[in-house]
Amino acid sequence: MKRIGNIYNKIIEKDNIKTAIINASRGKKDRKSVKRIIENIDSYTLEIQKMLVNKTYIPSPYIEMKIHDGTRKKERIIFKPRFYPDQIIHWCLMLQIEDILMRGMYDLCCASIKGRGILTATRYLKKILVRDRKNTKYCLKLDIKKFYPSMDKQILKRKFLKIIKDRDTLDLIDLIIDSSKEGVPIRQLYFTMVCKLLFTRFRPLY
Numbered sequence: 001m002k003r004i005g006n007i008y009n010k011i012i013e014k015d016n017i018k019t020a021i022i023n024a025s026r027g028k029k030d031r032k033s034v035k036r037i038i039e040n041i042d043s044y045t046l047e048i049q050k051m052l053v054n055k056t057y058i059p060s061p062y063i064e065m066k067i068h069d070g071t072r073k074k075e076r077i078i079f080k081p082r083f084y085p086d087q088i089i090h091w092c093l094m095l096q097i098e099d100i101l102m103r104g105m106y107d108l109c110c111a112s113i114k115g116r117g118i119l120t121a122t123r124y125l126k127k128i129l130v131r132d133r134k135n136t137k138y139c140l141k142l143d144i145k146k147f148y149p150s151m152d153k154q155i156l157k158r159k160f161l162k163i164i165k166d167r168d169t170l171d172l173i174d175l176i177i178d179s180s181k182e183g184v185p186i187r188q189l190y191f192t193m194v195c196k197l198l199f200t201r202f203r204p205l206y
Contacts, residue, residue, distance in 0.1 A: 008168035010096045012052045017045045020091035024083060034083055048085055048092070055171075059179035060086050079180065093172055100163060149183035156184070 010016060021041055028034045037044045051057040062079035069076050081087050098114075105113070110121040128136050144150075160173050177184065 003163055003165040004100050005165045007096050007100075007164065007166040008052075008172070011092050011169065011172070012049055014045050014049060016095055017048050017088070017092055020088050020095060021045065021048075023091045023095075024087040028083065031083075037084055044084070044088075048088055051085060052089070052092070052172075057085065057089060057172075057175070059176060062180070089172075090176065093169070093176070097164070097169070146183075151183040153177050153183070 018041060021037060021044065025034050025038055029038060060082045062081060065078050065080055067076050067078055068074065081090065102113075108121075108124060110116040110118070110124075125139070156177060157170075157174055160170060164170055164173075
């Protein structure tokens with residue numbers, strides 16, 4: 001896969017930052033802090049741009065939350081990034097690298113992929129069961145314990161390095177990855193999904 005450069009200049013464009021603010025604000029526009037930023041979007045766009053241009057952005061401490069997920073109400077600890085500036089900057093990055101990460105993506109890689117998900121996987125499995133009932137006898141359901149916290153950050157960074165050759169963009173990615181003590185924390189944001197996708201999409205770099 002050809003490495004892609006000249007990304008950071010697009011990340012720091014005002015239109016990209018404004019779009020990132022709007023995307024990050026979805027479902028949160030009733031919050032006072034979010035409403036203040038939306039109402040002064042031009043001013044906050046400039047502030048974000050200055051952080052990125054001058055490399056002064058420092059990730060804020062995460063908001064730690066305990067949730068009970070799924071039908072079994074499994075307890076999970078998630079780490080929520082703050083809306084300003086963290087979620088916005090994550091979106092600034094994702095708006096420019098998502099298409100790059102999707103290139104060459106395996107068609108049946110469904111988890112964490114926009115427009116696919118569990119329904120696409122279910123439909124495909126049903127097709128297999130109908131077309132080849134004789135040989136389709138077993139289905140293995142499994143989960144990797146502590147997947148995100150156990151991610152090796154250096155391996156993850158090298159995987160980004162394999163597809164991106166823009167040093168400024170890589171520095172921003174490294175900064176976000178290193179914002180947690182170990183692994184990649186479970187966050188309510190798409191960047192975490194991309195890390196999972198990237199970690200499992202390409203062959204390991206051991």
